[in-house]
Amino acid sequence: MSAPLLQLSDVTKSFGGIKALSGLSCEVRQGQIVGVIGPNGAGKTTLFNVITGAYRANSGDVNFDRQPITHWRPYRIARAGAVRTFQNIRLFSSMTVWEHLLVAQPGRGALWRRALPTRWADGAAIARAEEVLEFFGLKDVRNQIARSLSYGTQRKVEMARALTANPRLLLLDEPVAGMNHDEAEDIRRLMLRLRDGGLTILLIEHDMGFVMNLCDYLYVLDFGVLIAKGLPAEIQSDPIVMDAYLGKEA
Amino acid sequence: MSTYTASLLADVGILTLGALSVYVILATGQLSLGNAGFMAIGAYLASYLTVVAGVPLTSALVIAALCSGIIGVMIGFPALRLKGIFLAMATLGFGEMIRSLFLNLEITGGAGGFHGMAHVSVTYVWIWVGLILVLVWLMESSRAWLEMRAVADDETAANLIGLNTTMTKIGAFGMSAAVAAVSGGLFAHHHVYIEPGNFGFERSIDFVLAVILGGSTIGAGSLVGAALLVLLPEQLRALDDWRPAAFGALLIIVLLIRRQGILDRSLLRRFTFRKQAA
Amino acid sequence: MLLQQLVNGVTLGAVYTLLALSFSIVMGILGILNLAIAELFMIGGYLGFAVITAHLSLPVAVAAGMAGAAAISAVIEKIGYEPLRDAPLVTPMLSTLGFSIILQNIATNMWGSDPLQLPDEFLGGRIALGPVSIGELQLIVIGVTIVLVAVMAYIVQRTSMGRALRAVAENRDVARLLGVSGSRITLTAFMMSGALAGAAGVLIAIHYAAITPYVGVEIGLKAIAVMVIGGTSRIWGALLAGPLIGIAEVLTVAYGGSQIRDFVVYGFMIAILLFRPQGLLGGSGADQGQRV
Structure with a gap:
């Protein structure tokens, strides 16, 4: 199997004494739509900021398309093909x-x-x-x-x-926040069309229905730690996730 | 055209270029209070080339613009780490340093000034002004200009979507320095005598004033502002000793009632539509 | 000789310090350069000059300069700053420039463009201290500066108005959230700034024993450099930077090219901006600066 398009190994980012991300490892494969979920303050946007170079990780490595981008300036990362939107x-x-x-x-x-x-x-x-x-x-x-x-x-x-x-990886930070159901559905269809065209997408979203219907794979963060990963169906039935996140929301 | 009118028109042209040099930096959201420094570099360099080295004027102006542009880029690298008012104060310091440098530089006459340049006509001045106005006007509909506006609007976001914001700002700084140098070269060859006092803080402020009064969202605003700055005091002659005060009051009033400056895109569009209709 | 120069430098530096504090109050709180301060300084000088030549005492002259400049500064705030507070930074800066043009014009028309000299009868004697001779007026300049700085320190550190000023200087947005009244603070800052500029003007008139309408631009720009060198976010830096620049200037004039001094001062200012934006004394954490 080919190497993943994006790979994070053991990435830690802290502000003062607070660890926004601790020892996070994850990967995004070519052609997939991958979701990152978790309660507020779980470190999701920090993750995006580290990937796109807005923040520099304290330790760990970020690899994009087999290149080590951990210390690259933001514009260079974007030109290499990882482009984002903002929450x-x-x-x-x-x-x-x-x-x-x-x-x-x-x-x-x-x-x-x-x-x-x-x-x-x-x-x-x-x-x-x-x-x-x-x-x-x-x-x-x-x-x-x-x-x-x-x-x-x-x-x-x-x-x-x-x-x-023309990115290779599109990073979307809460793409349907504040949208009504029809608008969100519209976005979902567009994302699927993009994926079928070969684009890889990493997205953060709070709307569970949207995430479960769209993503091929999910990572769950809580307090900067990766607590679960898997297919949407697996995540939905994972008791740890229910406890940390879905339980609170419901 | 009388000599007097010609001289006024030449001053409008020279100030237009100075204002454009500030406009280009302002497009990236930064303010320069020291562009008279680049003007001085252009004035002295071009004059030295024509008087001492015997270089034809047009070539001298091109060389002066290039050299000043390179100096601008070199200064831009450290200076553009600063933003907003801090960059403005650093450019103010730069302008004063250059003025002080020429006061002490014996080769260009020091405090006594430099002369011997051949006088150029108002037409020659305006050929340059027209050329640079057209260049700026063309650039305004380019993607490079959009990149500059992106830096002004949100530098962080611009960087994150793949724009090399540092290069954009440094490019703008270099271009600004080159345009200011042309303005200086033309000033020197129109007035045929220059001294360091010509390029002080007040000159830098005149550039900024022309841009802000004329309209800072469009290049043609610099032309309007420059014309206003040079010609209005002439119109206020009846006020005699109180001309500067009247001008100061007018400046405040314009800022209060039309802070985007006199000319902007919507006003320009109205003008052009009217013309088409007629 | 050297000692004598040091004394002269400190006197000039005292004036720089006051004027730099004047710039610094507005800069720290509003983030703009109030370009009219240079001319408030000049007007203050003329007012003080008029009072002195009318045979009134020095304290009256200083008070008159301060009151006059503070009043004008209040007008500038109301007309030239308040309506433009949410405009880009360059806009209120240029409106203060409009006022400085007006003020200079008024001074030229009222008092002429030639320097006015203080008649000999007001110059006072000199006190010999070993090899150094200090003019009585020099002592007054330094003394008045110390008193004013102390008063200002008291206001800023001990009064509730001072606490509000510091809160706004620390973080404009947070202060607004905490309900610190913006417009009252702004007006106070402008008036305090104006009063200091006016006092500095009276002192420069005493120091030079002369005044011209053009004193503002030259000394004013230098005071901006002093403010930066002392640190824009730490107003007390000016206490060190003022005398430092004053002495450096007097020494370069005394032992070398008088013209090279500006080159040195502004070069120093740029170096500070680039490498120690928190100023000579300041700790860490420099202000990033807003867009214009």
Whole structure:
């Protein structure tokens, strides 16, 4: 079997005396949708921050596509193919939806192409942006300031922005938070289509129904420790998980 | 056109370039209070090249812009670790250091200034201004410009989605330094005499003022701001001794009622639509 | 000779210290450079000058400079800062610049653009201390500075207003959450800052025995450097940085190129910003700085 696309071994990250992640090991295989669940404060977003280079792990290794990315700068990790969205939506406040889709294609095009008007010099970037715009059904809002849109649409724009970079691994931090059922279902279908197209997805989500219906594999975190992993069906019936997480919610 | 009008127009052009140099850095969300320093580098270098080394003016300006740009990049590497007001204060310090440097540099005349440049016409000044305005205008619809705006909006997020924010900022700094140098070279060859006092803190502030008054979200704003800054005091002549005060009051009023500056995209769009309709 | 220069340096440094504290109060609390401070300083100088030449006592002159500058500073806060508090940092900074243009214009029109000299009768004697001769006025400058710094230290450390000021300086957002009233604090900060600038202006007029409308820009920019060198988040750093820069300046002028001094001062300031952003004295944890 081939090596996993993303592999964390024994990763620890602490703030002051508090361990947000302790000795975490996990892996994400090519072509899967993998979920990370756990109660608030379990260290899920910290995990994303360590993978994408926003935080540097105190110890342990992160490997992406067989490269050690533990100490890489964030933009380099993103260019290597691991691109994320944010739990607290971070869209660029001055930009339209369309501009978000153009700006986040950093790997594409020589400097002269990027420095000249896009519509003259960079057909490829425009084509990619059009494709993603269409895929997410954002054509109607194309020229609106992204921050002015509804919450659900803003989340879509974030996903679209990440996708224009042609990532190999898409990291989604609570992609359906604040969405109604129909919107979430829409996102679920889009994610499945992306996976069938060969994209690997790692996602954090609180909506259990969404996670169980979508993910191929799950990791459960609690207080920075990995307490369970397995197929959704196994996790659902795991007593430790019920106790730590599902029990509290119910 | 009288000599007087020509001189005013040339000053508008030179200030437009200075303002554009600040505009480019402002697009990445950073403020420079020391661009007069780069202007001084351009002015002295271009003048030295034409007067002492006999280089033709246009080549001298290109060389000055390149050298200043390289200095800008070199300074940018350490300086851009700073942000916001701290970067602004560091650039202020840089500007004052350069002024002090030229005060002490005997080869360019020290405090006595430097002269001997051949006078250039207002047309030549405006060819450069037009060229750089067009370049900036083209860049504004490029992806590189979007990357700069991304840095201004949310630097951390920009980095996490794959933008090399450090290079973007340093590139902007270098470009800014080059444009300011052209402004300085033209200043020197229009006024045919320069001294370190020409490039003090007040000059740097003039650049910032022109951008903020004219409109900081669009390059053409620099042109509007520069025209305002140079021509308005002429219009206020009736006020005689109180011209600066009236100007200061006007500045405060504009900031209070239209903080994005006089020109912005929506205003520009209204103008162009009206033209099409007519 | 060296000792004499040290004394002169400390006197100049005392003025720098007051002015740097003035910048630092507004900077620490609001994160902006109040560019009008340089001209409040100049106006304070003229007010003090007028009082002295009217044969009133020095304390009255200092008080007049402080009161005048504080009052103008309050006006600046109300018109030029308060309405722009949520704008990008550059906007209120330029509105304070608008006021500084106005203030300089007023001074030039009222008192002329040539320097005013303090007549000899006010200059006071000199006290010989071994090889060093100290002017009485120099002693006054240093003495007034010490008193003002002590008063300010008391206000900041011991009064409830001072605690509120420190809370806001520590963390603007948290202070707001705790219900510290922003607008009252802001006004107080501007007025205290203005009063210090005004006092510094009176002292520089005494120190130079002259005043010009252009004194603000030169000394004001230098005071910004002093503030940075002392540490923008630690206002007491200015107590060390002021005399340090004052002495360094006097010494470079005395033993070498007078023009190279600015190069040294601003170079030092940039080095501090880059390598010790917490200032000479400060501990760890530098302010990251906001976007403009």
